[in-house]
Amino acid sequence: MIFTEFKFLFFFAAVFCVNWLLRKFVFRKIFLLICSYLFYAAWDWRFLSLIWMSTIVDYILGLQMKSAPDVSRKRFLLSISLVVNLGVLGFFKYFNFFLESAFDLLAWLDLPTSTNSLEIILPVGISFYTFQTLSYTIDVYRGHLEPTRSPIDFALFVAFFPQLVAGPIVRASDFIPQLSKARSFVTVPVRACLVLFLFGFFKKACIADSIAPAVDAVYSQPSEYSAFSIWQAIWLYAIQIYCDFSGYTDMAIACAGLLGFSFPDNFNYPYFASNISDFWRRWHISLSTWLKDYLYIPLGGNRGSRGGSYRNLMITMVLGGLWHGAAWRFIAWGAMHGGALIGHKVYLKQQSSHRRDLDKQEKFIVSLLGTLLTFTWVCLAWVFFRADGLDDAMSVIFNCFSFGAESKATLGFEYIPLLIGLLLTHWLSYRGYLERAFSSLPGWGFSLVYGAAYAVVFAAKPTNYEPFIYFQF
Template identity: 55%
Template structure:
């Protein structure tokens, strides 16, 4: 069930009305839990068993961790949780990738082997809810969080439908306390939530889904297109993936807000970052902080020598790339970002004398270089295979291609229009104007804007890109 489908509007209308008609908070949580399972089961009811397995194992692990101070026993229950979550994730997402990679490596060594891949369907959202539940048990093990005694509350934390299938990755420390606080309808900021949902809807249905046709057309056969077409295809993919993923996050935050819950911000205008480190503080922020707290810092973080810190940074980004997908192209994408982060660390450590003029110019240059590098890395993220990625890279970087097909270069003006609107939003030119108009004006404008958006939606519903991760 997609947020942009009309059946979701009917689903949420029923959820919303029944939820707020209930008087007791405990009844509301039971209702949300049931609705969350219905929402996920609409994809494939068989995979509800995976959510239940993760929920039961991590709930028991948390209870056992809280019940003992014995280090060996606590370590055992942490290992149980990690093995269960990583085992499920590894089998459904990486089994065929690891088997195929091992076979290719043996063939390279002159030891060919016969192997057979399995027809495994990747459960929607498995990468998100496994990271979410793992963070819970790790925090309980570290003593940073008390274990949840109420199984219903923990089950709702795992399966809360607005962010279940594509994030943001919610921390237990942020979400669980909200479950103990009674929700009051009068405290819901309806205008902010409705505007945020509409913005997310437009990003996904009117922008991302529309330009996906152009992106798919180019990346289906990049070696047949001219170098200028490569720029159109890559730039439009940068727009597509941002509008797709941030659009989902906007709608998830808005949907949760209408139910009285607050989810973390996941995007903060990442394409205006002036360096790659800032980009990762603005892009998919819930994943960035998760990788920092549960991978980079445990590896050693900045402790030790600079080379040691660079190694930790590179490993974190390589594994972060692999988290996105079972393919070497995602590992390369992570490696490109890891290498850029290392270079930025080296640059930041240089003691350069900077004049006032350079201090004004460097951020501008940094923003251009950062966006260029991010777009370059997106090529490996989007390309169908390594050969297609190299063909696109050759066109995008060296402006060389033997292809003769040409995408309409006037589309670059469309990109410029998107950039202008995005910059105006970044500069907060449209900020909170909806709070300054009467209720009837807001209702009329909202109805008009939503009706206008419906005229521009793509003819067919397209799954969110991050559903595949």
């Protein structure tokens, strides 16, 4: 069940109505927990056992840490949480990857190998809820969060269906306090949530799903297309993954808001970033801040030598790439971003020693060039993210710089109007014009405009349902 399917809209409408008809907050939480489990079971009911195991283990460990007599006992309890959660994630997501990599190494050394591997199905959303529960036990260990005594509250934090399968990664410190006090329906920003859901639906169903066939065609046979067409596909995939993932996030935040809960923002117009550091402050914010707080800083962060901070940054980004998938192409993607972040730090260091004040025109030119350079590097890194393997990624990179093959297939320009419309809509939203226009409408006018907009979106979207890209992570 995905957010752009009709059955989800009926499911959510039923959940919304019953949720607000229930008077006692505890009954609402129990109801939402049951609905969340049903939502996840629609994917594969067998993997509910993994969510339950993670929930039970970390709930008990959190309470045990609170009463632990000393730091060593707390550290032991935290290690259990890390071993259990990362062990389950590692088995389902990385077992075959490391096994096959070991086989490849043995074959390279001309040693006898076996090609046997396990048929392991990756549970949807396991990376997201694993990071969520880890944030809970780590924060309790650090003393930044009081452990919750309510098993219902903790279970709902882990399994709440709007963000269960593809984020954002909601931290316990943000969500669990919201479960302590019931929220009245009159305080829910219904209009803002409906508009946000519509924008997310449009980005996913009309933009990302419409772009997908052209991107798939080029990436399946890059040598058959001209260099410019490959560049088109590279740019289109950058748009596709942004609209797909941010569209999901918009709809998740909107659904949570309509049920009385708030999620943190996960995107802030990342392709407007003027440098790679700025990009990671805008893209998948819940993941980038998680990696910073729970990996980069514990590794040493900026403390110590400059080389040490560069090492910590590269380790963080490579592991962040590996979090996305068990493949060398994701490691290459993380290494590209790690290298770019290190390069930007080196650049800032050099600039600080040769600082001079720029006039307004020079600042604009530097910002524009920085934005174009950042977007180009991010797009090239997406090649490794999208390709089926390292060899396929290198084939795309090689062919996008192979100009002069006139007889090769071309992608065409039918997507240009769509992208111009998206850019215009995005700019209007960035400037706040669209939100102000919707908020200024009277009730009847909002209903009329919103209904018409939804009718247009449904008419424009492809008939097939494409799964969200981040479901595979």
